[in-house]
Amino acid sequence: MLMYRAKVRAALDQQTQLLYEQYAQEQHPDNAEQQKSLVADMQEQNFARYLSEVHQYQVLHQQQQLEQLAAINGASCGDEQAGPESNQELTACPLIPATIWTKKELSEFKKEILRSQPKCCIKISSLSTATIRVPTHPDASAIYWEFATDNYDLGFGLYFEWNLDPPSTISVTISESSDEEDEEDEEGQEGSGSTVNEEETGHKRSYPRGVDSGK
Structure with missing residues (x-):
């Protein structure tokens, strides 16, 4: 897990390095130490924001899975009560929407x-x-x-x-x-x-x- 976090952090830092350095140079044009410190702070905030978004997605995904499981169990119970000879129409189980993202590089x-x-x-x-x-x-x-x-x-x-x-x-x-x-x-x-x-x-x-x- 720690190795995975380190790889994610390295990838995020690589993606934002140039942008953050340009911003830091604009904020502190004559102070390399402050530029370096500002870049490190922004990368830390970016990583924390990424972890927060991942956590929120995981919580939402788990909730959707529980709702889907409850719907499937409910549909199964309904089928058993109706019996094999029932002419009732079968309702489709809800599906969790897909998630897509893109890479710029x-x-x-x-x-x-x-x-x-x-x-x-x-x-x-x-x-x-x-x-x-x-x-x-x-x-x-x-x-x-x-x-x-x-x-x-x-x-x-x-x-x-x-x-x-x-x-x-x-x-x-x-x-x-x-x-x-x-x-x-x-x-x-x-x-x-x-x-x-x-x-x-x-x-x-x-x-x-x-x-x-x-x-």
Whole structure:
């Protein structure tokens, strides 16, 4: 936990260092010691504010989980009372809204993840579709992933599969776009006269359990 706090603090300080230094120079143009002290104070306040926001989010998330659990239990009780032959319409259980945030240092993020975890990264071409299957943890309550895009819009979909024998590895299946397939078809026809369908162009990779493939 202490190591995690130290990493978060270092990341926040790195993000605000230049901005705070510029502000401190404007406030104390001829005093380097006061500039350094002011930067340290502002970074400390920024870190404390970040921890406060994280705590508030965790409390809110826990409250939402309790409300969702109560709603699910209530729906289950209602189903039991109604019986299997009841014609009453089933009501959907409430879902906790997703949270999204962005990073300004996109190029730094891409360089760091490609340097530190290159095997965990997948590259998806324009108009292509990637299906990532990740085993869930029985004690987990949230799904988190990071991604980077170069001037493209991304669409996400999330669904759950219930299996008697769930897989223990992360699998990635990529289906190439129709435009790229047409180009490959033309090249294939010129070379050998054969065509390539969508199932043949899709490819799949697996990762050991615990490896984050959502980058």
